[in-house]
């Protein structure tokens with residue numbers, strides 16, 4: 001089995017550098033996929049209230065623990081606070097509900113999913129009218145400040161419901177703002193990150209403050225048409241890019257492995273998702289070879305500020321990094 005190294009977080013906890021992302025993992029297959037991923041060697045699982053599959057994630061984990069494949073303390077289970085639960089008095093109840101869904105009593109890491117507060121509806125309903133595909137044009141934002149949400153997140157760490165706490169989709173400006181009020185600094189920052197969207201200054205800022213960065217969407221857009229990106233007609237996807245393909249050939253790896261290695265070699269953790277058992281195994285095996293410093297720089301030079309995984313591309317009318 002592949003030996004996945006850990007990163008030490010700023011609170012002393014250790015996090016594997018490769019995990020399995022749980023977005024778009026279907027409810028029908030999720031328990032089986034999580035169970036199989038544990039058997040393959042995955043220990044980090046990146047879930048979220050918004051992915052709607054936390055019960056099934058927990059079922060996969062429970063089966064692996066029951067069969068003695070893994071112990072709870074060997075897993076690193078991550079979840080996220082959804083936008084409509086930002087009110088300080090909603091944070092602990094929804095975390096407890098999510099923990100109950102997973103069937104566990106603590107998260108290893110719990111993140112603020114987006115720096116956006118939406119109107120609270122109910123514990124079962126994540127989306128107020130106007131969010132996601134319902135045809136209304138106005139999103140109902142909440143009135144909670146990020147500061148009060150973070151104070152409640154600090155409460156989760158203090159009470160042990162989350163061993164580590166962090167943020168996702170925060171800009172550098174929002175991190176700097178946070179440092180003025182945070183008693184506990186975020187342990188991690190989860191962001192879109194791939195060679196077409198590198199964000200070197202944000203990563204430098206996180207490093208300066210010992211905040212570990214996790215990359216999501218590491219392969220970039222798999223199709224520019226699907227995510228409605230306006231790019232030059234001859235722009236290849238990253239998996240088809242000559243520079244990536246050449247490095248893959250040289251190291252006897254796949255382009256996907258090169259992209260994941262590029263990120264991990266630069267100190268980031270990665271959380272790819274795959275429905276295919278072959279690609280699942282491939283994605284875990286990304287620390288057993290090293291790219292040369294020239295290859296790393298050539299790949300980093302592909303940066304073109306191309307952020308694609310934004311909620312607006314999924315039918316959400318208004319999106320503000322407040």
Ligand SMILES: NC(=O)C1=CN([C@@H]2O[C@H](COP(=O)(O)OP(=O)(O)OC[C@H]3O[C@@H](n4cnc5c(N)ncnc54)[C@H](OP(=O)(O)O)[C@@H]3O)[C@@H](O)[C@H]2O)C=CC1
Pocket residue numbers: 020021022023024046047113168169190191215216217218219222239254256257271272273274275276279280282283309
């Ligand atoms: N905090 C946030 O706001 C966000 C967090 N995330 C997290 O990050 C995770 C990953 O993000 P996501 O955007 O889904 O991107 P991924 O990096 O997981 O890419 C997903 C796509 O790549 C394909 N793929 C996976 N492995 C390979 C491979 N080895 N070779 C070729 N194709 C491959 C998958 O297809 P197939 O399944 O067929 O293999 C899938 O279509 C999510 O599951 C979620 O946990 C994601 C977006 C936003």
Ligand SMILES: O=C1CO[C@H](CO)[C@@H](O)[C@@H]1O
Pocket residue numbers: 023048050051309310311314
């Ligand atoms: O994490 C997630 C994956 O990306 C989507 C689009 O930005 C989000 O809406 C979702 O919550």
